[in-house]
Amino acid sequence: MALPTYKDIVDLLKKGATIEAQEKIMELREAALEIQNENLILKQQIASLTAAQNLQDRLTYKKPFYEAKDNQNDKFCQRCYDVDRKAVRLQQVEPKYWRCIQCRNDFTEDGYDPSDPHDTDYTGRSPVTGY
Numbered sequence: 001m002a003l004p005t006y007k008d009i010v011d012l013l014k015k016g017a018t019i020e021a022q023e024k025i026m027e028l029r030e031a032a033l034e035i036q037n038e039n040l041i042l043k044q045q046i047a048s049l050t051a052a053q054n055l056q057d058r059l060t061y062k063k064p065f066y067e068a069k070d071n072q073n074d075k076f077c078q079r080c081y082d083v084d085r086k087a088v089r090l091q092q093v094e095p096k097y098w099r100c101i102q103c104r105n106d107f108t109e110d111g112y113d114p115s116d117p118h119d120t121d122y123t124g125r126s127p128v129t130g131y
């Protein structure tokens with residue numbers, strides 16, 4: 001539906017067709033409301049995309065997890081980021097052994113030695129995390 005123009009409304013008023021002119025003004029008001037709603041939705045989408053882009057710019061994938069570019073001690077779950085787009089910080093269980101407390105995935109870095117008994121008690125759980 002084409003929107004009425006200013007000229008359409010002026011022409012109707014000049015002819016004395018005030019009812020028709022009022023209807024055209026109402027059409028314009030409805031269209032303005034629709035545009036305002038659409039604009040609000042688009043602004044929300046832009047904010048969401050900007051936040052996602054900022055997060056993506058902050059992280060870099062270094063197998064087997066993501067690291068913050070400005071702090072390599074900040075490690076994030078690969079599964080949670082790739083699937084849910086959430087940056088979930090990993091908890092260190094042992095040297096070179098990390099766990100995501102959100103999805104419970106474990107990550108081991110190159111050089112991790114599972115036979116090294118440090119940091120685990122007889123249950124096999126880490127005294128640090130309790131998992």
Ligand SMILES: [Zn+2]
Nearest residue numbers: 077080100103
């Ligand atoms: Zn995770």
